[in-house]
Amino acid sequence: MRKLMDRRAYTLVTLVAALALFAGACGGDDEPAATTAAPTTTAAPTTTAAPTTTAAPTTTAAAPATTEAEMTEPMDEEPMGPTELDVAMIMLGTKEEGWYATFIDSVHRVADEAPYGLTITLEQIEEISYADGERVIRDLAQTGEYEIIVGHSTYSDAVAAVKDDFPDILFAFSGSGNEPTGGNGYWIDVFIHEPAYLAGIIAGAMTQTNHISGVAAFPFPNVNGPLHAFIDGARFVATQLGKGEITFDVAYIESWFDPATAQEAAAAQIAAGSDMIYAERFGPFSAIEEADGVFGFGHFTDQLGLSPVVLTSAVARWDAAFMDLVDAWYAYTTEGVAYDAPMERIVYTSMVDGGSSLGEISDLVPADVQDGVAQAEAAILGGLLRVELKTDPIE
């Protein structure tokens, strides 16, 4: 491997220039997918000072007209907006799974920043099936304790059935398979194809067999996006290094959480000659650990600490998405700005938008490869490289 790294050193120096050329090939102003839209922010106040208006729709009684006496009285202090924001989140799986864990982390990061001076709390409800979503979301709404309720998966049917009965609550749902509801039902999503592309560069540079793989759940857009980018990154760098054709296969295990099947799929791929495996689901790392010279890549959360064979991870960040929800709720609550969710999903695709990032890179990745990745990352962040988002199933 060391010999290969030496040979590769000078070629990676030219990576940035090549990436710039590639950017021309892949670039343009194409929308990432037909169903996506550029990240949008609602008409939220951008200042963090508490607004002076008090016509909060959540108050049951209309604010009395301001009398002359009141107008002449000196104001001791600024009228206060809400100080607390209680968020409830329901999940299809458990909070340890990447899709949910990243959202929880994002909420906590936003809460730490205390936007608008808010104290944000998060209630997490696990293992709610799609079919049960309406009941649980309605239950949560009826408690009157939550201002934002997030069904963090394919819960648009549930939200559509409930949202009109609770017009003061902001509802959100995420990921593929949803349908837009408009009004107070927001459809948010992140795609992590850009960091997956960077992970693919590592895979393409380090593969010895020129055969790389992915173990994934279902052939859905959120799943396919990073897989396509992973292979694109690998193939690009392999071409630059003169390593020839990279072959790729993917195993869809037809489950969101089935580590045993994922492990078996990875073992089969290793037996077939694969030495770089993108683990879109939990499970492959244990199979990879048992093989020599095979490495894995984490998905959605930074999984470097999970196993010594992990080289890096494509990490999702929902901070911007959640902050936009907070903005929309705050604007509605303090200024009466009506909820007006777009009739399409709000996608936070790019590393620039903060929708994704590359996780920590293992020391097993040679320094020159790490340099190449850093240059490619800078090219993405600088707008020189645009990674195409492909969401169609991989044949």
Next chain:
Amino acid sequence: MADQVTDRAPSDPQPPDGDRRRDPLSMLFQPGAWRIEKRLVVRPWHEFVTLVAALVAAVAIIAGLVLVIGKSPADSFAALYNGAFGTRESTLETLVQATPLILTGLAAAIAFRAGIWNIGGEGQFFAGVMGTWFVYDLWGGLPAPLLFVLMFISAAVAGAAWASVASGLLVRYGTNEILTTVMLNFVILYILSYLLAGPWQSPDTFYYQTQRMADTTYLPRFFSVSRLHWGFAIALLAALVVYWLIRRTTLGYEIRGIGSNVVASRYKGIRVGTVTLATMAISGALAGIAGFGELLGLHHRVQLDIAEGIGFTGIIIALVARLHPLGVIVAAILFGALVNGSTAMQYETGIPKALVFVIEGTTLALVLIAAIVSRYRIRKTG
């Protein structure tokens, strides 16, 4: 009569009297002093007392678990109760949750009555969902009443047909129906997965789901404040029909007959194969109708997770109800309450949902133990 039969002299040797006097505990278990013996007649109050004891024990064990994880049992049970029955809406929602469980519980109960271990309620439920969608996909434009009838029949036939695969193999080749019904659950799930990824897939998405059905196909709801739909009435009616079938018809007699003693039944002239096929067809049809109700009453589109373990929970319900069709209604409502109340318990007390499965399992185990215990008694004979 029971006393006459069981009041036999102990055959085990007696320990020395000195030992018995020294150790009261060993005295209790002295074969000559106390014995566990089977009742020949199990009266209803025997079952009732052991059932209550089992439920009390279940509550105690669950309370202990809640204490172990640092929560208040009283708060937890209060949250569970309020979530299930605290308001009119929550009570009605409990009935919504109970609706498919009644039907899959009946499906398991009637098969188990015949001694046929149909573990395929989940797959037959899916068959019913698919049968319903199949008709809608082909003839969705038909007038609503006709469409409803066709979808209902299709769901029942699909469920019956899927169950008949296992019963056909059982009758023809003696294949173990436990294995075949379990495995057919997976087979139909993958068939559905294929259909949802292909011919039935909504054209708007790569997701594994159909388009949403037209609102003219929704089952009517009883109240504006609740999702309780006509499927609940169908389930109650089904329970009465199954009760009548088992208690009042020749087929019911034959079902009970082969369930009690298949060899004796065969000598008596009962066509065991025919009864087996008929029983499994009825069982599958009931599970299929559950799929019809859930699709048209609640979900309105086919997805892979539409069953939520409804078929498997039906087995537990049937066993808890001691295979009694009307008992199934009570057990299903209790389990529906557990499902409904568990969410409130989760967000009000922070108890993980995994504990709900522990509650279900503990309750099932103790109720089954109670069923056995009720058939025995401890008697001092020394």
